Amino acid sequence: MDTSKTTPGSSNSREADWAAIEALDNHAKAIAKTTGCAKDAECRSAPVGNRGCGGPRYYIAYCAATTDSVTLFRKLDEVKAAENAFNTKYNVVSTCEFRMPPAVGIVSGVCAAR
Structure with missing residues:
Protein backbone atom coordinates (compact mmCIF):
# COMPACT_ATOMS: atom_id res chain seq x y z
CA MET A 1 0.00 0.00 0.00
CA ASP A 2 1.35 3.44 -0.94
CA THR A 3 0.88 5.33 2.32
CA SER A 4 1.95 8.57 0.67
CA LYS A 5 -1.51 8.59 -0.95
CA THR A 6 -3.42 7.79 2.25
CA THR A 7 -5.69 10.60 3.30
CA PRO A 8 -5.10 11.33 6.98
CA GLY A 9 -8.36 11.65 8.82
CA SER A 10 -10.10 9.11 6.61
CA SER A 11 -9.73 6.21 9.06
CA ASN A 12 -11.43 5.65 12.38
CA SER A 13 -8.14 5.20 14.20
CA ARG A 14 -6.02 7.96 15.67
CA GLU A 15 -2.96 5.72 15.30
CA ALA A 16 -3.67 5.03 11.62
CA ASP A 17 -4.26 8.71 10.95
CA TRP A 18 -0.97 9.64 12.63
CA ALA A 19 0.85 6.87 10.73
CA ALA A 20 -0.38 8.44 7.49
CA ILE A 21 1.06 11.80 8.59
CA GLU A 22 4.35 10.13 9.51
CA ALA A 23 4.47 8.54 6.05
CA LEU A 24 4.04 11.96 4.44
CA ASP A 25 6.66 13.38 6.81
CA ASN A 26 9.12 10.61 5.91
CA HIS A 27 8.54 11.24 2.21
CA ALA A 28 9.35 14.94 2.74
CA LYS A 29 12.54 13.96 4.59
CA ALA A 30 13.53 11.74 1.65
CA ILE A 31 13.04 14.65 -0.77
CA ALA A 32 15.15 17.01 1.37
CA LYS A 33 18.79 16.38 0.48
CA THR A 34 21.34 17.51 3.06
CA THR A 35 24.45 16.77 1.00
CA GLY A 36 25.92 18.58 -1.99
CA CYS A 37 26.30 22.11 -0.65
CA ALA A 38 29.72 23.74 -0.44
CA LYS A 39 28.74 26.93 1.43
CA ASP A 40 26.56 27.71 4.43
CA ALA A 41 24.53 30.11 2.27
CA GLU A 42 23.29 27.19 0.16
CA CYS A 43 21.63 25.54 3.17
CA ARG A 44 17.98 26.27 3.95
CA SER A 45 15.34 25.24 6.48
CA ALA A 46 11.65 24.58 5.94
CA PRO A 47 8.75 24.27 8.40
CA SER A 69 12.50 22.72 -3.55
CA VAL A 70 9.19 22.83 -5.43
CA THR A 71 8.58 19.13 -4.80
CA LEU A 72 9.70 19.46 -1.18
CA PHE A 73 7.36 22.36 -0.44
CA ARG A 74 4.44 20.60 -2.14
CA LYS A 75 5.01 17.61 0.13
CA LEU A 76 5.38 19.86 3.17
CA ASP A 77 2.05 21.49 2.27
CA GLU A 78 0.51 17.99 2.28
CA VAL A 79 2.02 17.28 5.71
CA LYS A 80 0.69 20.58 7.07
CA ALA A 81 -2.82 20.02 5.68
CA ALA A 82 -2.91 16.44 6.95
CA GLU A 83 -1.76 17.45 10.41
CA ASN A 84 -4.27 20.31 10.49
CA ALA A 85 -7.07 17.84 9.64
CA PHE A 86 -5.76 15.46 12.34
CA ASN A 87 -5.67 18.27 14.91
CA THR A 88 -9.23 19.27 14.07
CA LYS A 89 -10.56 15.70 14.05
CA TYR A 90 -8.99 14.81 17.41
CA ASN A 91 -9.22 18.26 19.06
CA VAL A 92 -5.44 18.38 19.49
CA VAL A 93 -4.07 21.21 21.59
CA SER A 94 -0.47 22.19 22.19
CA THR A 95 1.59 24.85 23.83
CA CYS A 96 1.44 28.15 22.00
CA GLU A 97 4.95 29.38 21.36
CA PHE A 98 6.46 30.79 18.21
CA ARG A 99 9.17 28.49 16.90
CA MET A 100 11.78 30.37 14.93
CA PRO A 101 13.54 28.73 12.00
CA PRO A 102 16.96 27.48 13.09
CA ALA A 103 20.22 28.85 11.77
CA VAL A 104 21.47 26.33 9.23
CA GLY A 105 24.84 25.69 7.67
CA ILE A 106 27.35 23.01 6.82
CA VAL A 107 27.99 20.75 9.80
CA SER A 108 30.22 17.71 9.25
CA GLY A 109 29.76 18.03 5.48
CA VAL A 110 25.95 18.26 5.41
CA CYS A 111 23.35 20.99 5.82
CA ALA A 112 22.05 20.93 9.39
CA ALA A 113 20.65 23.16 12.10
CA ARG A 114 23.30 24.87 14.20
Whole structure:
Protein backbone atom coordinates (compact mmCIF):
# COMPACT_ATOMS: atom_id res chain seq x y z
CA MET A 1 0.00 0.00 0.00
CA ASP A 2 1.35 3.44 -0.94
CA THR A 3 0.88 5.33 2.32
CA SER A 4 1.95 8.57 0.67
CA LYS A 5 -1.51 8.59 -0.95
CA THR A 6 -3.42 7.79 2.25
CA THR A 7 -5.69 10.60 3.30
CA PRO A 8 -5.10 11.33 6.98
CA GLY A 9 -8.36 11.65 8.82
CA SER A 10 -10.10 9.11 6.61
CA SER A 11 -9.73 6.21 9.06
CA ASN A 12 -11.43 5.65 12.38
CA SER A 13 -8.14 5.20 14.20
CA ARG A 14 -6.02 7.96 15.67
CA GLU A 15 -2.96 5.72 15.30
CA ALA A 16 -3.67 5.03 11.62
CA ASP A 17 -4.26 8.71 10.95
CA TRP A 18 -0.97 9.64 12.63
CA ALA A 19 0.85 6.87 10.73
CA ALA A 20 -0.38 8.44 7.49
CA ILE A 21 1.06 11.80 8.59
CA GLU A 22 4.35 10.13 9.51
CA ALA A 23 4.47 8.54 6.05
CA LEU A 24 4.04 11.96 4.44
CA ASP A 25 6.66 13.38 6.81
CA ASN A 26 9.12 10.61 5.91
CA HIS A 27 8.54 11.24 2.21
CA ALA A 28 9.35 14.94 2.74
CA LYS A 29 12.54 13.96 4.59
CA ALA A 30 13.53 11.74 1.65
CA ILE A 31 13.04 14.65 -0.77
CA ALA A 32 15.15 17.01 1.37
CA LYS A 33 18.79 16.38 0.48
CA THR A 34 21.34 17.51 3.06
CA THR A 35 24.45 16.77 1.00
CA GLY A 36 25.92 18.58 -1.99
CA CYS A 37 26.30 22.11 -0.65
CA ALA A 38 29.72 23.74 -0.44
CA LYS A 39 28.74 26.93 1.43
CA ASP A 40 26.56 27.71 4.43
CA ALA A 41 24.53 30.11 2.27
CA GLU A 42 23.29 27.19 0.16
CA CYS A 43 21.63 25.54 3.17
CA ARG A 44 17.98 26.27 3.95
CA SER A 45 15.34 25.24 6.48
CA ALA A 46 11.65 24.58 5.94
CA PRO A 47 8.75 24.27 8.40
CA VAL A 48 7.21 20.83 8.90
CA GLY A 49 3.71 20.07 10.17
CA ASN A 50 1.12 22.09 12.01
CA ARG A 51 0.90 21.97 15.79
CA GLY A 52 -2.42 22.18 17.60
CA CYS A 53 -1.93 25.85 18.49
CA GLY A 54 -0.45 26.62 15.08
CA GLY A 55 3.04 26.81 13.69
CA PRO A 56 5.38 24.02 12.61
CA ARG A 57 6.31 21.00 14.71
CA TYR A 58 9.92 21.40 13.61
CA TYR A 59 12.12 22.63 10.78
CA ILE A 60 14.00 20.46 8.33
CA ALA A 61 17.39 21.48 6.96
CA TYR A 62 18.19 20.89 3.30
CA CYS A 63 20.68 21.80 0.58
CA ALA A 64 19.07 24.14 -1.96
CA ALA A 65 21.59 23.07 -4.63
CA THR A 66 20.56 19.40 -4.58
CA THR A 67 16.94 19.46 -3.36
CA ASP A 68 13.95 19.90 -5.66
CA SER A 69 12.50 22.72 -3.55
CA VAL A 70 9.19 22.83 -5.43
CA THR A 71 8.58 19.13 -4.80
CA LEU A 72 9.70 19.46 -1.18
CA PHE A 73 7.36 22.36 -0.44
CA ARG A 74 4.44 20.60 -2.14
CA LYS A 75 5.01 17.61 0.13
CA LEU A 76 5.38 19.86 3.17
CA ASP A 77 2.05 21.49 2.27
CA GLU A 78 0.51 17.99 2.28
CA VAL A 79 2.02 17.28 5.71
CA LYS A 80 0.69 20.58 7.07
CA ALA A 81 -2.82 20.02 5.68
CA ALA A 82 -2.91 16.44 6.95
CA GLU A 83 -1.76 17.45 10.41
CA ASN A 84 -4.27 20.31 10.49
CA ALA A 85 -7.07 17.84 9.64
CA PHE A 86 -5.76 15.46 12.34
CA ASN A 87 -5.67 18.27 14.91
CA THR A 88 -9.23 19.27 14.07
CA LYS A 89 -10.56 15.70 14.05
CA TYR A 90 -8.99 14.81 17.41
CA ASN A 91 -9.22 18.26 19.06
CA VAL A 92 -5.44 18.38 19.49
CA VAL A 93 -4.07 21.21 21.59
CA SER A 94 -0.47 22.19 22.19
CA THR A 95 1.59 24.85 23.83
CA CYS A 96 1.44 28.15 22.00
CA GLU A 97 4.95 29.38 21.36
CA PHE A 98 6.46 30.79 18.21
CA ARG A 99 9.17 28.49 16.90
CA MET A 100 11.78 30.37 14.93
CA PRO A 101 13.54 28.73 12.00
CA PRO A 102 16.96 27.48 13.09
CA ALA A 103 20.22 28.85 11.77
CA VAL A 104 21.47 26.33 9.23
CA GLY A 105 24.84 25.69 7.67
CA ILE A 106 27.35 23.01 6.82
CA VAL A 107 27.99 20.75 9.80
CA SER A 108 30.22 17.71 9.25
CA GLY A 109 29.76 18.03 5.48
CA VAL A 110 25.95 18.26 5.41
CA CYS A 111 23.35 20.99 5.82
CA ALA A 112 22.05 20.93 9.39
CA ALA A 113 20.65 23.16 12.10
CA ARG A 114 23.30 24.87 14.20
